[in-house]
Amino acid sequence: MSSPECFVVITGGPGAGKTALVDRLAATGLARSPEAGRGVITDQLAIGGRALPWADRVLFAELMLSWDLRSYHQARRQSSPVIFDRALPDIVGYLRLNDLPVPEHVHTAAQRFRYRNRVLLAPFWPEIYRQDGERKQSLYEAERTYEHMAAAYTDYGYELVHLPRTTVEQRARFVLDELT
Template sequence: MSSPECFVVVTGGPGAGKTTLVERLAAAGYAWSPEAGRGVITDQLTIGGRGLPWADRALFAELMLGWDLRSHRQAHIRPSPVIFDRALPDVVGYLRLSGLPVPEHVDAAARRFRYRRRVLIAPFWPEIYRHDGERKQSLAEAERTCEHMVAAYTDYGYELVHLPRTPVDDRVRFVLDELR
């Protein structure tokens, strides 16, 4: 059974290489938890739902919260460590970025359900940022998103470790060194 100190979070702004890094670690055999935002967007598009960041930001945040709570719970039964592509404090960062209030239950979730103290931040990296069917933010919003994630994790008492802007194989080595 995994403990929160084995829950490694990779966060930051969109298009900074987080998912590529997490998927590479998963391919190397590490347990992982996919990003809530992309999962929610895929599900909502499939069913014609309105819980999308460009349709209903508050509903989108609630759906991400539910996804992240379930991911946290499931991580307890996975082998250690578990790599998270974003986590509960990201919901807080998203709400702040959107200019929406952070409901008490979202704050309570971010305070109660913890991860490893050292969180990996993928810095804003405009040279690799690309739009796709789920990532529609401008470069400016991507940069602001990273700033809000840094602030949210700091506010919840996490220590931030900035990932280098290097090729994914170098980032994998960096993460593996961090895990040791």
């Protein structure tokens, strides 16, 4: 079973190249945990559900919590590092971003289920930001999301390591070097 020190989180604002980086790292053979928010949005759109950030933010956060807890437990069965495309503290950042209270059970989850202490933070990068069917935030909201994610991880005692603004290949090399 993997220990939390093998759980590598990549976080930041939307459209900063996180998922492309996680995809590239997965192509090298590393295990991955997909982003909860995008997964919930995809599922909710497919079934006509209301747990969407533009419909019911509290319910959306609860489904992200369930997704991330399940992903955490699945990662424990891996024998090698697991790359997480966002993690539990992101839910706290999301709630704060939207001026919503952080329920005690969300706070408890972010405290109890730990990841590698050095969290990789993708900086706000307006030059590559693109909206799509699941990413509807403005540039301003993307920057604020980045700030809230950085603050949430710092509040839970993680050390932030800023990813360089460079190609996906160079970012992947940076992460692989970070793991050695």
